Amino acid sequence: DTAVSQTPKYLVTQMGNDKSIKCEQNLGHDTMYWYKQDSKKFLKIMFSYNNKELIINETVPNRFSPKSPDKAHLNLHINSLELGDSAVYFCASTPGPGYYEQYFGPGTRLTVT
């Protein structure tokens, strides 16, 4: 009965590879988010989708492409991975874009070597 789940939990890969992280929520929420938390623990929003539509797209390299097949899923695909992409990526959801309490997934620790 996990609310927001992410796979994989850990991902170690080499520079130049392409990888995907998956997120699913079973809360019936309409809005989902991707955050990046770097080594200094700074949590920064990357993308937000509301009911499969992109509503927030921060200044993120276009190597990062989110995809929302339905409102319960928001995946993140990263092309040509770089060392600076190493971070923890958190997925989160809210009932709608105006709600304040975010429900975070457990995070995916990505290490690029």
Next chain:
Amino acid sequence: GQNIDQPTEMTATEGAIVQINCTYQTSGFNGLFWYQQHAGEAPTFLSYNVLDGLEEKGRFSSFLSRSKGYSYLLLKELQMKDSASYLCAVKDDKIIFGKGTRLHILP
């Protein structure tokens, strides 16, 4: 520009009270949040303030002054499990997080 400031680290003693301050400068304001994040875990929601004043929830309270761009999180009767990072976040059209305050609790 958007800026949220909070102390990087604080130390307090078990059983004591600690206040974590947060100042913000954002283009819009639709509420201020506090999240707790234990090492290696996801952030969890603590509180939300949109009007001036104090919101109390058990051992935790959060205060907001919109005119001063200021908030604080007050933790009472500190327990060892309160050792964590505390993230201040402001919502304008999206949520912007501060860099977090790492709180160390000493026995």
